Amino acid sequence: MQKCCKGSEVISKKKILLVGGCGFIGHNLALYLSKQGHDPVIVDSLSINNIYSLDNTEILNQKLYKSILESRLELLKKNDIDLIIQDARNYNSISALYEQIKPNIIIHLAAVSHANRSNKDPHTTFDHSLRTLENTLDYAKTKKIHVIYMSSSMVYGNFETKEVDEDTACKPIGIYGTLKYAGELMVKSYNQVFDLPYTIIRPSALYGERCVSRRVGQIFIENAIQNLEININGDGEDKLDFTYIEDLVRGISYCCDNEKSQNETFNITYGNAKKINELINILRDEFKDIKVNYKEKENFMPERGTLKIDKAKKLIGFKANHSIETGYREYISWYKNFWNKIN
Ligand SMILES: NC(=O)c1ccc[n+]([C@@H]2O[C@H](COP(=O)([O-])OP(=O)(O)OC[C@H]3O[C@@H](n4cnc5c(N)ncnc54)[C@H](O)[C@@H]3O)[C@@H](O)[C@H]2O)c1
Structure with missing residues (x-):
């Protein structure tokens, strides 16, 4: 493995395979890892919540999302990041492809990454989330490649306390949280049986540049920019641990660079939940x-709050840099510029 410099620090340059890496988290992560001196390679079908599935998007935002998704591809190209278009459910093709890539680390992001969509279509969610994960684990097991699995705060279900940490019991509700938790157990079982090194990451309520997943932070800006009304499910007093994408991708990169991340589960969030109404105030x-x-709350949406990040701080030195005061403002400013450019 080559060495490369990150500030004054010397890190080993690693080939990092991002399965589902052209999504919101993945492409931001690939850009970040490349800047850190790593060699990210993306495998993505572009078929879920991406450019080949745009027909399923509301007509209103199709042009906007197409431009956003194309800008992801342009950025990857500009930064010489390889993107291989391939469905990760196909065991034979994917095993041969991974064998060619020969990654040092695999970050598994492929999924149907949306609670509502998952509840409406469990079969597709299972197929793209767990079938693809099993293919990753199966390839990694004999070579003992470090697998980083993107889980979710939804594995906790309803928060029974104001804050949860990684030892809090997981009681997911609904299809999405349950499948994310099933993925965690699959990853751990490969560690038990094959000694596969792993890291499980639980992010929460992400927002940031080039997201098309229609979570609150994004929809609010999109509606505001188009002079449309904003609908909130509930009274807006619910708290979420809103996390800016830069903080998450930096946290994941620490997991790539620090062996202490191995065989551990981490909350990687801002670490302090805020009310949805506070986002509205910004x-x-x-x-x-x-x-x-203010509208009726959605079914199967757990009551959430703060995910404690003390463990990530202690083991891998992670600290979030962006409160919604700074991160959400940056995101709004990016959105305004992007909107003006395409209109
Ligand atoms: N965004 C969030 O707020 C959030 C929060 C917690 C956890 N997560 C988890 O992080 C991961 C990434 O989330 P995201 O927001 O980037 O999602 P995303 O929907 O933006 O990206 C997922 C990507 O996976 C790809 N994909 C899906 N099935 C595939 C398949 N069969 N073969 C190849 N590629 C496939 C899609 O084309 C898409 O580009 C997911 O596992 C999600 O559950 C996301």
Whole structure:
């Protein structure tokens, strides 16, 4: 493995395979890892929540999302990051492909990454989330390649306390959280049986540049920019541990660079939940006339809160840098620029 410099620190340059790496987290992560001196390679079908599935998006935002997704591809190209278009469910093709890539680390991101969509279509969710994961684990097992699995805060289910840590019992509700937890157990079982090194990461309520997943932070800006009303499920007093994408990708990169991350589970979030209404207040500074409607809460959406990040701080030196005060403002500013460019 080559050495490369990250500031004054010398790290080993690693070939890092990102399965599902052209999604929101994956492409931001690939860009970050490449800047750190690593060699990321992406395998993605572009078929889930991506450019080949745009027909399923509401007409209103198709042009916008197409431009956002194309800008991901342009950025990857500009940074010489390889993207191989391949469905990761196909065991034979994918095993041969991984064998050619010969990664030092695999980060598994492929999934149907949306609670509502998962509840509506469990079969597709299972197929893209767990079938693909099993293919990754099967390839990695004999070579003992470090597998980093992207799980979710949804594995905790309803938070029974204001804060949860990695030792809090997981009681997922609904298809998405349950399949994410099933994925965690699969990863751990490969560690038990094959001694496969792993890291499990639980992010929460992400927001940031080039997201098309239609989570609250994104929809609020999109509606505000188009002078549309904003709908909130519930009274807006629910708290979420909103996390800016830069903090997450930096946390994942620490897991790639630090062996202490191996065979551990980490919450990688901002580490302090905020009310949805606080996000709205920030938005109001930028868009004075927004109109907000409060609607009934969605089914199977757990009550959440803060994910403690003390363990990540202690073992891998992770600290989040962006409160919503800074991160959400940066995201709004990016969105305004992007919007002006394409309109
Ligand atoms: N975004 C969040 O807020 C969040 C929070 C917690 C956990 N996660 C988890 O992180 C991971 C990545 O999330 P994201 O937000 O980047 O999702 P995303 O929907 O933006 O990206 C997922 C990518 O996986 C690809 N993919 C899906 N099935 C595939 C298959 N069969 N073969 C090849 N590629 C396939 C898609 O084409 C897409 O590009 C997911 O596992 C998700 O559950 C996300």
